[in-house]
Amino acid sequence: MDQPVRRIGVFTSGGDAPGMNAAIRSVVRTCLHMGIECIGVRRGYHGLINGDFVPLTFESVSGLSRRGGTMLYSARSEDFKAKLGQEKAAATCKLLGLDALVGIGGDGTFRGLLCLAQQGLSVIGIPGTIDNDIACSTYTIGYDTACNTAVECIDKLRDTMQSHERCSVVEVMGHHAGHLALNVGVACGATAVLVPERTPDYEQDVIEPIRRARLGGRTHFMVIVAEGVDSAYNVAQKIKDATSLDTRVTVLGHVQRGGAPTSRDRTAATYMGYEAVRLLAEGKTCRVVAMQGDAYVDYDITEALAMQKGLDEQTYTVMRALTGVQ
Numbered sequence: 001m002d003q004p005v006r007r008i009g010v011f012t013s014g015g016d017a018p019g020m021n022a023a024i025r026s027v028v029r030t031c032l033h034m035g036i037e038c039i040g041v042r043r044g045y046h047g048l049i050n051g052d053f054v055p056l057t058f059e060s061v062s063g064l065s066r067r068g069g070t071m072l073y074s075a076r077s078e079d080f081k082a083k084l085g086q087e088k089a090a091a092t093c094k095l096l097g098l099d100a101l102v103g104i105g106g107d108g109t110f111r112g113l114l115c116l117a118q119q120g121l122s123v124i125g126i127p128g129t130i131d132n133d134i135a136c137s138t139y140t141i142g143y144d145t146a147c148n149t150a151v152e153c154i155d156k157l158r159d160t161m162q163s164h165e166r167c168s169v170v171e172v173m174g175h176h177a178g179h180l181a182l183n184v185g186v187a188c189g190a191t192a193v194l195v196p197e198r199t200p201d202y203e204q205d206v207i208e209p210i211r212r213a214r215l216g217g218r219t220h221f222m223v224i225v226a227e228g229v230d231s232a233y234n235v236a237q238k239i240k241d242a243t244s245l246d247t248r249v250t251v252l253g254h255v256q257r258g259g260a261p262t263s264r265d266r267t268a269a270t271y272m273g274y275e276a277v278r279l280l281a282e283g284k285t286c287r288v289v290a291m292q293g294d295a296y297v298d299y300d301i302t303e304a305l306a307m308q309k310g311l312d313e314q315t316y317t318v319m320r321a322l323t324g325v326q
């Protein structure tokens with residue numbers, strides 16, 4: 001970018017995630033600190049196409065860090081996937097005089113940013129998704145809060161499963177990834193955990209751990225299923241057929257996307273918002289802000305999207321050891 005950035009747009013897109021508000025606040029305040037004007041685009045790419053915007057001030061983002069959801073609303077826009085939608089979005093940016101855009105979302109949102117870059121805009125992505133499925137980043141905004149919410153719910157389920165000596169099958173989100181399920185399973189001491197990255201062997205991965213736990217004296221069981229593996233109802237039926245246990249299914253669903261962000265999410269969001277504006281101010285474009293360990297780094301969006309993220313092997317090994325799976 002030859003000209004200094006004077007006015008940028010910020011938006012949230014895809015599934016919302018706790019901490020998105022903190023990221024918006026950070027982008028706005030960093031912009032103002034650097035002498036850049038910041039416009040909020042509402043409803044993700046849908047709002048870009050339709051010119052749905054709100055000017056953001058220092059005061060308008062006050063108190064936002066602790067709030068769940070996203071004050072800019074989020075959306076999934078099919079229209080934007082077509083060239084016409086992208087051209088309309090670029091026209092909105094031209095009309096509003098936006099030099100650059102910061103998009104907070106997941107991999108789909110980053111693919112959208114690349115399309116806008118092809119329309120001549122400067123773009124930066126901030127990873128915000130409870131799925132933690134952005135390969136270039138060890139962490140995505142919202143993941144910690146979602147893990148904590150799921151663990152809290154499962155702890156409550158465990159109480160009633162214990163009283164009634166039942167087997168609970170809990171489906172957690174994560175789209176095609178098992179990070180959330182694996183971490184939650186370890187944290188709540190699950191009997192078994194199923195993740196999409198490993199094709200399940202039901203006998204070895206679920207039925208045998210239940211049998212071993214029963215032989216050890218346990219009379220209630222907790223099985224965690226990532227939504228990307230199988231329906232929790234199918235898994236529960238398999239368990240019932242093999243063991244005759246009284247099973248109950250809980251699909252945690254969108255509760256995992258709500259709630260006030262944890263300290264970790266507020267902090268990550270705040271740093272990432274700052275980094276995004278710093279990159280733009282330095283004339284950079286087509287970058288994703290990312291975390292590697294405790295460090296904040298950035299990657300080219302195309303390279304970032306080509307990277308693959310596997311499960312954390314250490315966590316998977318620990319899970320297998322603690323559930324007794326060989």
Ligand SMILES: Nc1ncnc2c1ncn2[C@@H]1O[C@H](COP(=O)(O)OP(=O)(O)OP(=O)(O)O)[C@@H](O)[C@H]1O
Binds near residue numbers: 013015045080111
């Ligand atoms: N290949 C693509 N080209 C252009 N735009 C895209 C593409 N993929 C996704 N988008 C846009 O980005 C939006 C958000 O993408 P998506 O629904 O995949 O969520 P995400 O950003 O990956 O977040 P999450 O997975 O956490 O819900 C889509 O609704 C669409 O408007």
Ligand SMILES: O=P(O)(O)OC[C@H]1O[C@](O)(CO)[C@@H](O)[C@@H]1O
Binds near residue numbers: 129131227
């Ligand atoms: O909000 P929607 O469109 O039902 O999407 C649900 C999906 O979004 C996520 O919550 C975030 O990507 C996934 O875990 C889940 O599969």
Ligand SMILES: [Mg+2]
Binds near residue numbers: 129
């Ligand atoms: Mg995604």
